[in-house]
Amino acid sequence: MAPTAPTSEARPTLRRSLAIVWRSLRSMRTALILLLLLALASVAGSLLPQIPNSPDRVARYLVDHPLWGDLFWRAGLFDVFGSWWFTLITVLLFVSLVACLLPRSRAAIRAMRQRPVQAREIDSFRHVAELAAPGDAVSAVAAARRVLSRRLYRVEVAPDGAALAADKGALRELGSLVFHWAFVLLLLGVVIGKGFGYTGRATLAEGQTWTDAAVNYDALSLRPGRYASGDHTGVGIRLLSFRSDFRSTGVPMDFVSRVELLDAEGEVAGTEDIRVNHPASFGGLRIFQFGFGWAPVVAVEQAGTSISEGPLVLGQDRAPEGVSQLAMPWRGFLKLPSLRPQIAVELELWPDSDAFFRSLETGQPQPMLRQNAPFMNYTVWSGRLTDPSLRDLDTRSMEEIGSGVIGAGQTVDLEHACLVGGGGAGDETSSACPAGTPTTLTMAFPDLVRYSVLQVTKDVGVPIVLAAAILLLMGLLPALYTSRRKLWVRAEPDRDGVRLQIGGFALQRKPQFEEEFAKVVAAIADATGSSDASAREMVEAR
Amino acid sequence: MTHAELAVWSKDLFNVALFAYLAAMVASFAYLAFRAKPLAWASTGLGVAGLLANVASIVTRGMAAGRTPWGNMYEYSAILAALVVVAYLVAVEWRAHLRTLGGFVYAFVVFTMAMAVQFFYVGPTDLLPALNSYWRQIHVTSMIAASSLLGIGCVFTILYLVKDRGERRRVAAMQAQEPPPILGAAVDADTPPDLLPEAGEPDPQPAPGGRRGPLPSAATLDRLAYRFIAFGFPIWTFGTICGAIWAQEAWGRYWGWDPKETWAFITWVIFAGYLHARATVGWKGRRAAVIALVGFVSLFVTYYAVNLWISGLHSYA
Numbered sequence: 001m002a003p004t005a006p007t008s009e010a011r012p013t014l015r016r017s018l019a020i021v022w023r024s025l026r027s028m029r030t031a032l033i034l035l036l037l038l039a040l041a042s043v044a045g046s047l048l049p050q051i052p053n054s055p056d057r058v059a060r061y062l063v064d065h066p067l068w069g070d071l072f073w074r075a076g077l078f079d080v081f082g083s084w085w086f087t088l089i090t091v092l093l094f095v096s097l098v099a100c101l102l103p104r105s106r107a108a109i110r111a112m113r114q115r116p117v118q119a120r121e122i123d124s125f126r127h128v129a130e131l132a133a134p135g136d137a138v139s140a141v142a143a144a145r146r147v148l149s150r151r152l153y154r155v156e157v158a159p160d161g162a163a164l165a166a167d168k169g170a171l172r173e174l175g176s177l178v179f180h181w182a183f184v185l186l187l188l189g190v191v192i193g194k195g196f197g198y199t200g201r202a203t204l205a206e207g208q209t210w211t212d213a214a215v216n217y218d219a220l221s222l223r224p225g226r227y228a229s230g231d232h233t234g235v236g237i238r239l240l241s242f243r244s245d246f247r248s249t250g251v252p253m254d255f256v257s258r259v260e261l262l263d264a265e266g267e268v269a270g271t272e273d274i275r276v277n278h279p280a281s282f283g284g285l286r287i288f289q290f291g292f293g294w295a296p297v298v299a300v301e302q303a304g305t306s307i308s309e310g311p312l313v314l315g316q317d318r319a320p321e322g323v324s325q326l327a328m329p330w331r332g333f334l335k336l337p338s339l340r341p342q343i344a345v346e347l348e349l350w351p352d353s354d355a356f357f358r359s360l361e362t363g364q365p366q367p368m369l370r371q372n373a374p375f376m377n378y379t380v381w382s383g384r385l386t387d388p389s390l391r392d393l394d395t396r397s398m399e400e401i402g403s404g405v406i407g408a409g410q411t412v413d414l415e416h417a418c419l420v421g422g423g424g425a426g427d428e429t430s431s432a433c434p435a436g437t438p439t440t441l442t443m444a445f446p447d448l449v450r451y452s453v454l455q456v457t458k459d460v461g462v463p464i465v466l467a468a469a470i471l472l473l474m475g476l477l478p479a480l481y482t483s484r485r486k487l488w489v490r491a492e493p494d495r496d497g498v499r500l501q502i503g504g505f506a507l508q509r510k511p512q513f514e515e516e517f518a519k520v521v522a523a524i525a526d527a528t529g530s531s532d533a534s535a536r537e538m539v540e541a542r
Numbered sequence: 543m544t545h546a547e548l549a550v551w552s553k554d555l556f557n558v559a560l561f562a563y564l565a566a567m568v569a570s571f572a573y574l575a576f577r578a579k580p581l582a583w584a585s586t587g588l589g590v591a592g593l594l595a596n597v598a599s600i601v602t603r604g605m606a607a608g609r610t611p612w613g614n615m616y617e618y619s620a621i622l623a624a625l626v627v628v629a630y631l632v633a634v635e636w637r638a639h640l641r642t643l644g645g646f647v648y649a650f651v652v653f654t655m656a657m658a659v660q661f662f663y664v665g666p667t668d669l670l671p672a673l674n675s676y677w678r679q680i681h682v683t684s685m686i687a688a689s690s691l692l693g694i695g696c697v698f699t700i701l702y703l704v705k706d707r708g709e710r711r712r713v714a715a716m717q718a719q720e721p722p723p724i725l726g727a728a729v730d731a732d733t734p735p736d737l738l739p740e741a742g743e744p745d746p747q748p749a750p751g752g753r754r755g756p757l758p759s760a761a762t763l764d765r766l767a768y769r770f771i772a773f774g775f776p777i778w779t780f781g782t783i784c785g786a787i788w789a790q791e792a793w794g795r796y797w798g799w800d801p802k803e804t805w806a807f808i809t810w811v812i813f814a815g816y817l818h819a820r821a822t823v824g825w826k827g828r829r830a831a832v833i834a835l836v837g838f839v840s841l842f843v844t845y846y847a848v849n850l851w852i853s854g855l856h857s858y859a
Binding site: 029035038279286469 | 772
């Protein structure tokens with residue numbers, strides 16, 4: 001078009017530009033390109049560490065590659081699936097999808113209402129056959145109609161009864177539409193579920209009770225959805241016991257949390273075993289087995305009054321390359337902010353002292369699979385506490401005042417780092433307090449229990465997503481495997497009988513239709529009483 | 543027999559299968575070159591023998607471990623190999639009467655099995671608790687089945703691209719009134735020019751005389767490739783959905799963009815792109831085939847690279 005002489009119709013108005021954008025969004029090409037872009041973005045998301053999955057690896061990457069790290073950070077490549085451009089591609093893809101689906105659905109509904117249309121010329125179709133049959137045209141066509149109906153063709157007989165049109169395979173387009181609409185439903189389910197739900201982790205030691213409230217989740221583990229109201233269900237979970245089974249080789253076999261479920265009023269609603277692959281459902285929540293560990297019960301007393309008592313959740317050191325994670329000790333900090341000066345006790349737990357000594361003898365770290373005369377190395381720090389974390393201690397404003405070993409059932413004096421009577425396990429590394437030592441601050445280690453980490457999730461979108469997935473599959477199969485086929489039959493009086501003309505074609509799976517057409521012709525020949533000798537078939541591939 | 547003996551048997555049978563497939567590959571390529579019927583029979587016989595050893599190896603492995611033998615990459619590879627060979631023997635040799643393509647399929651199988659022995663071999667052991675779910679059987683079976691079908695589809699896509707290039711060249715050469723270039727052993731420069739690409743959809747089985755060169759026509763290869771991919775794609779979809787259901791049970795979320803999940807999704811998206819491209823003007827044929835090849839690469843990354851190099855929840859190899 002000459003740019004110097006724009007006609008009034010060609011002037012780009014807003015309306016026309018929008019129409020162009022809409023049209024190009026509707027094209028398959030756009031959808032294809034968007035699909036491939038989505039794949040490309042996902043590739044980036046799988047090659048670089050992602051914040052939601054492994055924040056520690058992202059941090060390490062940023063330190064190791066400052067230049068690239070900064071660039072990738074700005075581009076949102078460390079949270080691809082949460083980035084604005086991933087959302088943009090997804091949204092465009094769905095807009096394109098819906099823009100394509102609306103007119104297609106309308107056309108499909110129209111096509112389904114429409115009856116098959118009679119053909120003018122039958123011998124111009126790809127497959128044609130002729131039969132000579134006795135009787136009159138109307139009865140021959142009626143016989144052909146029965147044959148085709150039995151084969152699930154949609155049949156329309158002409159007003160004069162001497163011709164018919166038939167088709168089959170509307171399921172192909174219907175399946176394709178169901179498949180594609182299912183994605184809209186899927187997106188809806190994901191947005192509703194993730195948007196209005198929440199997920200987080202709860203840590204509780206044996207005997208403890210946990211209540212679903214925002215403050216009770218492990219630090220930083222609670223992820224509320226974008227539209228979540230912030231209300232929680234208030235239901236409770238009490239951990240009765242935790243059991244882990246290992247083979248002697250250290251291969252885990254089973255992790256089971258036996259829990260009591262409490263409704264919002266605190267009434268016991270039931271007991272349940274939560275294990276890997278067997279979550280519990282309760283009060284709109286799904287509760288999954290996530291992790292476990294050891295929690296020594298520690299009691300601190302100052303001049304006879306208890307200032308801290310209960311199980312202390314310990315974390316595990318990361319195993320170096322080639323060492324079983326089960327051989328690593330457990331570590332945590334007991335913080336006593338009410339004392340002046342403030343006191344912190346670092347605890348290093350070895351749950352199986354047998355395995356510990358065998359490790360020393362053999363030089364090979366031994367896995368600790370069960371509790372067996374557990375002991376803890378402890379270090380006492382005095383000074384000012386700067387953060388409440390149980391997994392970390394900032395020692396810059398503190399000084400070490402002593403260290404020692406405490407076995408299960410023993411009590412130690414924290415200020416002098418010596419044993420105050422107790423169990424007397426005969427551990428030569430621990431030293432008993434000399435007689436006459438004034439003990440004011442003591443720590444007892446009466447028991448060692450397990451703790452369990454449960455993942456608690458509320459996702460109301462799951463049934464929608466599941467329904468979408470089922471629809472998607474149900475649509476996909478006919479969309480790929482059925483084919484649209486059209487057939488026509490016309491009967492004309494011929495000497496003492498009728499001449500039947502049969503024609504047809506398939507829009508998909510054409511080689512298979514050749515066989516089917518031959519079978520249909522044979523069946524019509526049978527039904528109309530055509531002798532085999534009079535059947536003249538001219539199936540040809542054009 | 544003790545479990546240890548069974549494990550040794552399984553390993554030996556695996557090696558027998560590997561070498562039988564290797565011999566079948568050699569025989570099939572030899573048939574492609576010399577067109578002597580006994581070579582084709584030898585190839586089929588060796589393929590069937592390899593398949594029997596392969597299946598026996600899987601069964602003894604299951605007995606040795608006391609569970610269904612699909613718990614790690616070594617076991618997946620054994621099953622993948624068996625399924626590829628079954629699909630090839632049934633769909634291509636038996637149903638479609640094509641015997642020239644075996645070498646390429648066996649090459650794929652031998653590669654898969656050699657990778658398994660080289661990188662993934664572990665003794666039959668117990669499963670991690672997270673893998674102990676009946677969804678595992680459904681998810682893993684369908685993922686392996688889909689991988690084998692998509693894998694064969696992509697072998698044929700490569701052959702299609704090669705053949706299509708040859709056909710185009712020959713057409714171009716003939717249009718230039720020059721003798722056709724000689725491609726492969728069976729090409730005879732004096733045969734009449736019956737090689738123009740067939741219009742529309744070709745016959746299901748082109749007459750042997752109508753073929754030129756050792757391979758079936760490009761259109762036949764394209765259709766075979768499409769059949770296998772269109773068969774594999776819904777199974778891949780189904781397997782991925784089962785994986786999501788299992789993830790919901792085991793990890794509390796149906797989708798978490800774990801590397802294996804992400805790559806399964808990428809592969810799915812690319813093959814979805816392939817199916818759409820075939821129905822799009824301007825993308826049919828070679829362009830769609832190239833998308834299928836990209837899908838093949840993605841399938842390989844999903845199957846191998848995620849386990850070897852990218853750490854995530856699926857790193858069980």
